[in-house]
């Protein structure tokens with residue numbers, strides 16, 4: 001233990017006495033249920049994925065933001081019957097405050113926008129990559145945390161914002177080798193639903209709840225959906241009409257059904273024509289059944305899906321023009337998406353697209369004679385001063401050991417500090433890919 005108690009100080013690190021007795025039994029060395037460790041190999045894959053998230057976000061001139069993982073529970077209390085609410089990882093802290101581990105990033109973003117208020121010059125283009133949490137009863141072995149990439153555009157009411165967001169996701173997919181043959185986007189607008197509900201004079205306050213019920217359509221039997229819609233005070237006629245409209249998969253048919261005057265048709269037509277200009281038409285399709293499972297969406301919604309139909313949604317998002325006022329702020333038009341780190345990795349595995357990301361280091365420096373430890377340290381430090389990466393062998397190890405380690409860490413070059421060379425101010429260098437060997441003055445190393 002590294003406790004600085006005087007006891008340790010007196011006997012030093014290797015003191016025979018320890019001031020702390022060993023635990024009675026071994027602690028559980030696994031991470032908490034539903035959570036993951038990231039040892040080096042897994043961390044390299046995660047860093048590769050997040051690097052691509054960040055590169056695309058920066059290519060679209062988005063600025064990175066982040067928020068606390070811990071938020072007031074109130075930020076996520078919505079009454080629309082969302083799964084994300086049922087699984088909120090919430091608790092009372094030591095100050096008796098109701099808090100929650102964030103299940104998503106958008107409410108935090110809204111909170112920050114309200115907090116910054118007039119000092120922000122719109123539009124904002126913000127992105128974040130953050131860990132989100134859920135607490136599932138009797139975890140069905142499902143994870144309780146994942147990382148989500150979010151991109152949001154705040155202050156642009158026009159559909160061109162949603163088109164831009166979809167373009168950024170398409171750009172991301174292309175970068176990692178995913179094509180329109182592998183995935184697509186189902187696109188719709190909640191204004192379709194709004195126009196049907198208005199026709200049947202369903203009160204607006206039921207809108208969120210109806211969306212959440214419909215979002216479950218693919219997951220629960222249709223009779224259950226109808227039962228829940230009936231309990232949400234929809235007439236049988238309204239339910240039948242609603243389900244009929246939600247089965248429409250062509251914009252032309254939608255226009256025949258709703259007429260050309262409504263915003264839903266106008267927005268979607270504009271989006272599909274912008275898709276042409278962005279060059280991702282073959283990636284998107286209209287599908288009125290897409291509503292997404294978050295209550296606050298108000299307009300265009302979309303979700304990325306794998307065309308083989310084996311996996312859950314890869315990503316999803318949409319317009320949320322009235323989220324800020326639910327927190328007491330002035331409404332500002334906004335849209336965004338969330339992209340989790342789990343399904344995409346399953347997809348990459350399916351497609352054989354997991355990248356080979358091994359460790360990489362330029363130099364490994366070792367000393368053959370125990371008296372040359374200081375010399376090795378100075379060689380490593382000179383190389384690092386030149387911006388090179390160096391694995392310094394910290395103890396006097398055999399050459400056999402050093403070669404084995406050099407291979408494991410995939411070092412490019414071996415620098416041997418030996419006494420005969422060191423007399424001449426030189427070191428021996430071995431290029432580990434070509435095998436080439438030579439001796440060189442230390443300050444000539446580059």
Ligand SMILES: CC(=O)Nc1cnc2ccccc2c1
Pocket residue numbers: 103104132133134143144145146340342343
């Ligand atoms: C496939 C997967 O891991 N999904 C997942 C995992 N953890 C979450 C945590 C919070 C919200 C949504 C989550 C979703």
